[in-house]
Structure formats: structure tokens, C-alpha cells
Amino acid sequence: MNYFKHKKNKGYRFPSQQITETLSKLPNIPINLDLNQNIELLKSAYTDCSDVVFREFTIGARTKAALIYIDGLSNTQEIDQQVLMPLVQLESFDPGTSIENVSKKLAVSDVLVIHTITDVIKQISIGNPVILINNKIKGISIGLPKWEKRGIEDPVAESVIRGPREGFVETLRVNTSLLRRKIRHPALKMKQMTIGKFTETQVIIAYIDGIASNTLIKEVTNRLERIEIDGILESGYIEEMIEDDPFSPFPQVLSTERPDVAASSLLEGRVVILIDGTPFTLIAPCTFASLLQAPEDYYNRFLISTFIRWLRYLFFFIALLAPSAYVAILTYHQEMVPASLLLTIAQSREQIPFPALIEAFIMEITFEALREAGIRLPKQVGAAVSIVGALVIGQAATTAGLVSSAMVMVVAITGVASFLLPRYAAGIAIRMLRFPIMILSGILGLLGVMLGIIAIVVHLCTIRSFGVPYLNSMAPLKIHNLKDVLIRAPWWAMNTLPESSSTELGNLHRQPHDQKPDPSKGGD
Amino acid sequence: MIEKGKISSFQMALIMYAVVVATAILYIPFITAQQAKRDLWLSPLWAALSGFLIVLIITKLYKLYPKKTLVEYSELILGRTFGKIIGFIFLFFLLYDTAIAFREYGEFVESAFLHKTPIVVVTGGIALTCAFAVHGGIEVLGRSATVFLPIVLVLYVMIYLFLIPDLNVKNIFPIMEDGWIPSVKGSLAPHAWLSQFSLLSFLLPLLSDETKAMKWSILSVIVSVLTMVYINLGNIFLFGGIITNTQFPVFQAARYISIGSFFEHVESIVIAVWVLGGFVQLSAFFYMLVLGTSQWLKLPSYKPIILPFGFLIILFSIWSASSFQEMIHSMGTTTPFYFISIQLLIPMLLLCVAVFRKKLRQAK
Numbered sequence: 001m002n003y004f005k006h007k008k009n010k011g012y013r014f015p016s017q018q019i020t021e022t023l024s025k026l027p028n029i030p031i032n033l034d035l036n037q038n039i040e041l042l043k044s045a046y047t048d049c050s051d052v053v054f055r056e057f058t059i060g061a062r063t064k065a066a067l068i069y070i071d072g073l074s075n076t077q078e079i080d081q082q083v084l085m086p087l088v089q090l091e092s093f094d095p096g097t098s099i100e101n102v103s104k105k106l107a108v109s110d111v112l113v114i115h116t117i118t119d120v121i122k123q124i125s126i127g128n129p130v131i132l133i134n135n136k137i138k139g140i141s142i143g144l145p146k147w148e149k150r151g152i153e154d155p156v157a158e159s160v161i162r163g164p165r166e167g168f169v170e171t172l173r174v175n176t177s178l179l180r181r182k183i184r185h186p187a188l189k190m191k192q193m194t195i196g197k198f199t200e201t202q203v204i205i206a207y208i209d210g211i212a213s214n215t216l217i218k219e220v221t222n223r224l225e226r227i228e229i230d231g232i233l234e235s236g237y238i239e240e241m242i243e244d245d246p247f248s249p250f251p252q253v254l255s256t257e258r259p260d261v262a263a264s265s266l267l268e269g270r271v272v273i274l275i276d277g278t279p280f281t282l283i284a285p286c287t288f289a290s291l292l293q294a295p296e297d298y299y300n301r302f303l304i305s306t307f308i309r310w311l312r313y314l315f316f317f318i319a320l321l322a323p324s325a326y327v328a329i330l331t332y333h334q335e336m337v338p339a340s341l342l343l344t345i346a347q348s349r350e351q352i353p354f355p356a357l358i359e360a361f362i363m364e365i366t367f368e369a370l371r372e373a374g375i376r377l378p379k380q381v382g383a384a385v386s387i388v389g390a391l392v393i394g395q396a397a398t399t400a401g402l403v404s405s406a407m408v409m410v411v412a413i414t415g416v417a418s419f420l421l422p423r424y425a426a427g428i429a430i431r432m433l434r435f436p437i438m439i440l441s442g443i444l445g446l447l448g449v450m451l452g453i454i455a456i457v458v459h460l461c462t463i464r465s466f467g468v469p470y471l472n473s474m475a476p477l478k479i480h481n482l483k484d485v486l487i488r489a490p491w492w493a494m495n496t497l498p499e500s501s502s503t504e505l506g507n508l509h510r511q512p513h514d515q516k517p518d519p520s521k522g523g524d
Numbered sequence: 525m526i527e528k529g530k531i532s533s534f535q536m537a538l539i540m541y542a543v544v545v546a547t548a549i550l551y552i553p554f555i556t557a558q559q560a561k562r563d564l565w566l567s568p569l570w571a572a573l574s575g576f577l578i579v580l581i582i583t584k585l586y587k588l589y590p591k592k593t594l595v596e597y598s599e600l601i602l603g604r605t606f607g608k609i610i611g612f613i614f615l616f617f618l619l620y621d622t623a624i625a626f627r628e629y630g631e632f633v634e635s636a637f638l639h640k641t642p643i644v645v646v647t648g649g650i651a652l653t654c655a656f657a658v659h660g661g662i663e664v665l666g667r668s669a670t671v672f673l674p675i676v677l678v679l680y681v682m683i684y685l686f687l688i689p690d691l692n693v694k695n696i697f698p699i700m701e702d703g704w705i706p707s708v709k710g711s712l713a714p715h716a717w718l719s720q721f722s723l724l725s726f727l728l729p730l731l732s733d734e735t736k737a738m739k740w741s742i743l744s745v746i747v748s749v750l751t752m753v754y755i756n757l758g759n760i761f762l763f764g765g766i767i768t769n770t771q772f773p774v775f776q777a778a779r780y781i782s783i784g785s786f787f788e789h790v791e792s793i794v795i796a797v798w799v800l801g802g803f804v805q806l807s808a809f810f811y812m813l814v815l816g817t818s819q820w821l822k823l824p825s826y827k828p829i830i831l832p833f834g835f836l837i838i839l840f841s842i843w844s845a846s847s848f849q850e851m852i853h854s855m856g857t858t859t860p861f862y863f864i865s866i867q868l869l870i871p872m873l874l875l876c877v878a879v880f881r882k883k884l885r886q887a888k
Binding site: 329332333335336338444445446447448449450451453454455457458459461462469471474475476477 | 532534535633637638641645646649650653656657660663664666667668669670671672785786788789790792793795796797799800803
């Protein structure tokens with residue numbers, strides 16, 4: 001500890017002492033010639049860290065050396081066989097051998113020579129064991145990290161009937177490999193950075209060079225570099241730190257756990273941000289239209305996809321407006337309902353004590369609560385909740401005379417409609433916006449509904465995502481881009497990239513124009 | 525410049541279309557019918573003349589004073605004092621124009637549904653929404669126009685498509701029974717509406733593609749006129765002689781829609797969709813008013829005066845007419861002269877002086 005105190009007086013400080021600094025900003029203390037001093041120094045940094053292992057051994061019987069790693073982060077079996085064994089069994093060892101030559105003796109592919117104690121700490125913390133040798137001012141970091149990880153599974157939140165079944169996992173390297181397996185071209189770049197004072201989370205910015213615009217890449221990098229936070233545990237942390245309008249209910253960065261979605265975004269010139277420790281990656285920029293595009297749209301045949309997309313648009317409006325339209329029509333515009341239907345509704349509402357607005361509010365809030373409970377509860381209890389929910393929302397409420405059966409229908413349709421939105425974050429936004437519109441419709445009828453819609457559209461016109469207008473290709477109108485908004489154009493007609501991302505490089509061509517299949521092109 | 529955003533000529537054309545047509549389709553058929561009788565569909569064609577004339581004058585002025593609005597170049601043309609006075613007159617007129625538009629919108633919604641709601645609630649509600657859009661700037665206006673106007677256009681077309689079984693084409697005969705004078709008399713109100721193209725002056729400096737400005741402005745005038753003709757034709761086919769007694773013919777027409785005895789009484793939906801067009805119109809007026817005022821007062825930003833002007837507009841909308849009948853009456857008689865004298869004569873005067881000055885300078 002003497003050395004440590006001595007150094008401290010000189011201004012050197014260590015993670016346990018100076019917790020306000022990130023690892024990368026620590027002073028660069030060079031590795032000392034004396035092995036014992038180095039170990040002292042490291043041990044002082046790792047005081048009370050029971051998971052750090054210091055294994056001292058000798059090379060060629062005389063030269064002292066030490067292996068340092070964190071238990072559980074490194075592959076000990078491999079270290080024993082490929083590193084310790086050859087070094088310990090070495091008959092004679094010339095103390096003058098350079099560290100580079102030592103590293104050549106190791107049967108490990110990923111070996112790095114390091115110069116400072118800070119690097120030692122960094123390498124250990126990401127799972128690379130480090131070897132320090134006496135009388136050497138360099139160390140060797142060995143790329144043998146290994147920890148327990150989840151296998152690649154079907155992405156739960158974005159399931160498809162047709163399409164790849166693999167999803168991102170919590171390990172960054174696995175995720176980058178999944179992307180690289182889809183896009184093999186060297187133009188796929190992956191810039192790495194570390195964010196988080198304590199978590200030291202590795203973050204990768206992936207983009208395709210030449211498709212993604214440089215301003216976009218620069219903007220994303222700048223925004224990520226600006227982040228100063230103690231820890232990143234999920235991509236949500238980063239999303240909130242980089243979005244354009246923090247007070248908007250709409251997501252301005254897409255998140256996905258599907259490698260195929262990430263890859264297709266890359267091909268469209270967007271930037272993908274991969275974060276260690278979470279299967280959810282971020283995609284920027286995001287437009288309103290992309291919230292309503294499901295991955296499967298691109299795997300099914302285009303006619304079917306177009307139909308399903310229109311269905312989704314229709315139900316988007318139903319999810320947003322059905323309860324408020326019901327309230328408005330029943331309160332202000334009864335003449336719009338055909339007479340026979342009006343009689344049925346009036347009959348079912350005869351004994352209901354509440355006005356339509358209150359009725360709608362009670363039911364919508366109950367429904368939201370049940371849905372939230374269904375997500376949180378353990379699976380065993382979940383079934384009970386759904387039974388109770390079905391009874392509460394459906395039968396019991398109507399027979400008790402609390403709500404009309406028509407209202408139950410409306411709530412049910414709204415509920416189904418909100419599940420049609422492929423992006424969960426967009427679904428939440430719509431669920432939230434439903435309530436203010438309901439109040440407006442209770443006050444001003446259909447006029448109130450329209451005022452609500454206008455306010456939402458104006459808001460959507462205002463926000464941008466990384467410089468791209470949120471309603472891009474609808475407003476400002478770009479006819480060419482509507483091929484992936486209004487319809488899902490067949491792949492042989494998707495000739496150009498969406499302008500949203502590749503603005504500065506012009507409208508890049510994706511493929512030649514004559515891709516339409518035709519018997520005359522078959523050759524026989 | 526106060527406004528940093530840019531719009532395309534196409535968006536400008538859409539905004540101008542909304543400015544003219546949104547309230548025009550409510551009131552034009554009734555007001556023109558008073559004079560023109562069954563020749564009411566000819567009246568907008570006469571009015572097209574003032575539309576074209578104003579577009580020509582305004583674009584000519586803009587060429588002489590690029591990147592300037594009417595409020596700004598009136599000072600350059602007439603000198604500071606007179607320029608300020610002309611600017612004030614124009615802005616005061618614009619305030620009145622905006623207020624009248626809000627009143628028209630409010631009266632329509634009142635009489636169609638919400639009979640018991642105070643008109644201030646209706647106009648105040650839309651004023652707040654407009655203020656939200658105006659706060660976003662011209663880009664937001666341009667984009668919301670591209671979102672909303674196609675929907676509104678489809679609605680205009682649909683109303684009369686659904687009514688095809690009830691339309692009687694023979695209603696327009698005999699054409700020009702009393703010569704062309706009645707239709708010219710009836711064109712007074714359309715003249716007033718189309719003279720609002722003078723407001724183009726506020727949008728021209730904000731264009732990203734100025735070369736197309738002329739083309740799109742003229743196109744906007746043509747489409748506005750055609751829409752009026754279409755609506756008037758539809759109404760005369762549907763109502764025939766009783767058109768002179770129908771206050772909101774388009775709204776009345778929507779009541780006739782009945783498809784398969786299930787899809788009927790859709791007038792509330794028609795109004796609801798019409799509100800989208802009304803919104804674009806009102807927020808465009810609102811925007812030009814605050815932009816012009818802040819240019820006149822040389823303010824660094826128009827944002828602080830949005831809400832005060834919202835209040836002022838609501839007040840003026842109440843003051844502008846004591847009753848609905850009075851408003852309609854004045855729109856057929858005095859208001860057009862007010863509109864035309866300000867919106868046609870002022871730009872004309874400015875252009876004359878500007879050209880004269882230019883000649884004088886060249887002579888030297």
C-alpha cells in the first residue's frame with residue numbers, strides 16, 4: 001500500500017477512490033517493471049472484489065508472472081490448456097524475451113499487448129484475462145471471455161408467421177454476428193463506443209457506408225457521445241437521451257429485437273444502435289409510416305401485404321377514435337345512427353346510470369388495467385386474470401346494469417385494433433391519446449374529435465427524428481416514397497431507397513429497373 | 525428573417541386553395557344565387573379574372589422586391605410613413621378578414637350542430653388549435669395542408685357523387701335567361717373571396733422553389749374557381765329554384781345522401797371533415813396576420829404575439845357582425861367592395877408606384 005499512497009500523493013487515483021471518473025478517463029499509469037508493485041496496485045483497485053482472481057506462477061522456473069481475470073467472465077478451461085500450460089511447462093525462459101515473442105507462443109487467436117494499468121483493468125472487466133510478467137513494462141491480454149448467455153430464440157415481442165425465427169440476445173457480439181451474417185459486405189460498418197460511468201456499456205453504431213448519409217451518422221455519433229450517465233441497462237436509457245422531442249407521445253427512435261428488421265433498416269440507409277445487455281436495438285431515424293410497417297409485410301406477397309397494411313391503417317383509426325366517436329354520436333349526433341340500430345342501443349342503455357362519456361371512461365380504464373395486469377402477473381395467475389377480466393368487462397358489467405352491451409363491443413374492438421399495431425411503442429402512444437380525445441368528444445361532439453385529430457396531426461408535422469420530418473413522404477409529400485406507405489410495392493418495383501435517409505446522396509438506386517418477372521425472360 | 529422554415533410551391537398552392545375555398549363553399553352558392561339565380565355557376569368564372577389579376581400583380585411586385593412581403597416592401601415603395609400607414613391598413617383589414625373567417629366557421633358549426641353552445645367556445649376551440657399550428661411555423665402549416673386537403677377534396681367530390689340519383693341536369697336551363705348581367709352581379713362575392721390571393725405576398729418569400737411559384741399560384745386559382753363552379757353546379761342540379769332560400773346548400777345537400785337506407789344523415793361527418801379544410805384556412809390567416817404584424821413592428825419573433833392575437837381575433841369575430849343575417853347580407857353587398865378595394869387596389873397602387881420609381885431611376 002506504500003506504493004499506492006506514494007502514487008496518490010502524486011495525483012494518481014483509482015476507481016475505488018475516484019468514482020466520478022469513467023474508466024476511459026482514468027489517468028494512464030504505465031505498467032511497472034516490478035511485478036509485485038503492479039499486483040499491489042491492482043489489488044488496491046480491486047479491494048473487496050471477491051470475484052477477481054490473481055494467479056501467480058513462474059515461467060521457465062525462474063521468471064515470475066501473474067495471471068489476472070474475473071472469475072465467471074473468462075474461459076478458465078481454455079486458459080489452463082492454452083496459456084498456463086505452455087508457459088509453465090517451458091523448460092528455459094530467457095528473461096530478455098520480448099513480450100511480443102511470449103505472446104506468439106500462446107495458442108490463442110485474440111491476443112493484445114497492453115501498456116498501462118488502466119488497460120489491464122479495462123481488459124479484465126470485459127472478460128479478457130491479463131498476464132503480467134516481471135521485468136516487463138507490457139502485459140498480454142488474452143481474448144478468452146466466456147460467460148453464461150441465453151441462446152438465440154424466437155423474438156417474443158415481434159413474432160411472425162413467415163420470416164426468420166431468430167432474435168437478438170443480450171450479448172453484443174452475438175448480435176453483431178447476427179447482423180454480419182445477413183449483410184456480408186465490408187461496407188457494413190460497426191463503430192464502437194462505451195457509455196456509462198459504472199456499467200461501461202459497449203454500444204455499437206452500425207450503418208452501411210455509402211447508403212446512410214454522413215450527416216446522419218455524425219448526428220447519431222454526436223448525440224451518443226453527449227450522454228453522461230452512470231449506467232445503461234437497456235436501450236430505453238439511450239432512446240430517451242437521444243430523441244428529438246422528449247415530450248412527444250410518439251416514439252422517435254424505433255426499437256426491434258429482430259435482426260432482419262435491423263438489416264432491412266440498414267439497407268434503407270438508417271443507423272442501427274446495438275447495446276450490450278439487451279436484445280432491443282435502436283433504429284434511427286424513425287418516421288410515422290415505419291410505425292405501421294410490420295416485418296412480415298415484406299415477406300408475404302405484395303398484394304396480400306398491401307391489403308393487410310390497409311387493414312392496419314383502418315384499425316389504427318379505430319384504435320384511436322372508436323370510443324370517442326361512439327361517445328360523440330350517442331351524445332350529440334343521434335340522427336346519424338339508423339333508426340333500428342338506435343332503438344337497440346337505446347334499449348341497452350335504458351338502465352345505465354352513466355352518461356356515455358363516463359361509461360366509456362370506466363370501460364376503457366378497466367380494459368387498460370386488465371391488460372397491464374396480464375403482462376405483469378406470473379403466468380399461473382395470468383389465466384385467472386383473463387377469466388375475471390372477461391367476466392368483468394363482458395357479462396357481469398352488462399348484467400349488473402353498469403355498462404351497455406354496445407359499449408362492451410366498442411371497447412372490445414378498440415382493444416383488438418390496438419393489437420394490430422406492429423410496434424408496441426406506437427400502440428402505447430395511441431392508447432394514451434385515446435383519453436384526451438374522448439374528453440373532447442364529450443365536450444364538443446364530432447367537432448371535438450376533429451380538433452383532437454388536428455392537434456395530433458399538427459404535432460406529428462412538428463416533430464422530426466434525426467432531421468427527418470416525422471410524416472415524411474406524406475407531408476412533405478414525396479410521391480415516389482409512397483410505394484412503401486400507401487401500398488407495399490412488389491420487390492421488383494422497389495427500385496429506389498426511401499429519400500428519408502439518403503438525402504445528401506440523392507435518391508440511390510436499389511436495383512435495376514427491369515426486375516419484373518416475365519415468362520419471356522425465362523429463356524425457354 | 526422571422527420565419528426560418530421553407531415550403532414548396534405545391535404546399536403554398538394548397539394553403540391558398542384552403543384560404544379561398546374552405547368558407548367559400550359554405551356561403552358562395554347562397555350569396556351568388558341571390559343575384560345570379562340559376563346562372564350562379566357562371567359567377568365564379570367572372571371572379572377568376574380578379575384572381576388572375578391579383579396573382580399577376582403580387583408576383584410582379586415580388587420580382588421587384590424579392591424576399592419581401594407586402595408589409596415590408598410597402599415601406600420601400602412609399603417611404604417610411606406612408607408605407608407604415610398602408611401596412612397598417614392592410615394588416616387591420618387582414619385582422620378583420622381573419623375574424624370574419626372565424627365567425628363564418630363558428631356560425632356554420634353553430635347552426636349545423638351544437639345549437640346551444642356559445643359561439644365563443646366553438647371559435648375559441650379552433651383558435652387554440654390554430655395557435656398550436658401557427659406556433660409550429662410555416663412548415664407545419666404546409667405539411668398539415670398536404671395531409672388534410674386531399675381528404676377535404678375527396679369529400680367535396682363525394683357529396684355530389686353520392687347524390688347523382690337526385691341531380692336534375694335540366695335545372696340549369698335556360699342559361700343566361702336575362703343576359704349575362706345577373707351572373708356578373710352575383711360574382712361580387714366570389715370576387716371578394718378570390719381577391720384573397722393577395723395574401724400570396726406573405727407566402728412567396730418562404731418558398732424553397734420560387735421558379736414554380738407562378739405556375740402553382742395560377743393552378744391554385746383555377747382549381748379554386750373550378751371547385752366553386754362544381755359546388756354551384758351541384759347545388760343548382762339538386763335544388764333548382766329553391767337554391768335562393770337554402771342557407772348552407774352544401775350542408776343541406778349532404779342531408780339528402782342516402783345509400784342503402786343505412787348510410788344516411790351523414791351531414792355531421794361532412795361538417796367534421798370540412799373542419800379540416802377550415803382549420804388550414806384559419807391557421808393560414810392567423811399565421812399571415814401574426815407574421816405581417818411582427819414584420820410591421822420589426823419584432824424578432826412572431827411567437828409571443830400568437831396568443832394575444834388569438835384573443836383579438838375572437839373579439840373581432842364577435843364585433844364584426846351583430847347577427848348571422850347581418851353578416852350574410854353584408855357579404856353580398858358591402859364586404860366585397862371592402863375586400864376588393866384593399867386587396868386589389870393597394871397592391872395595384874404599390875405596383876404602379878414601384879414601376880414608376882424604377883422608370884424614374886432608369887431615366888436618371
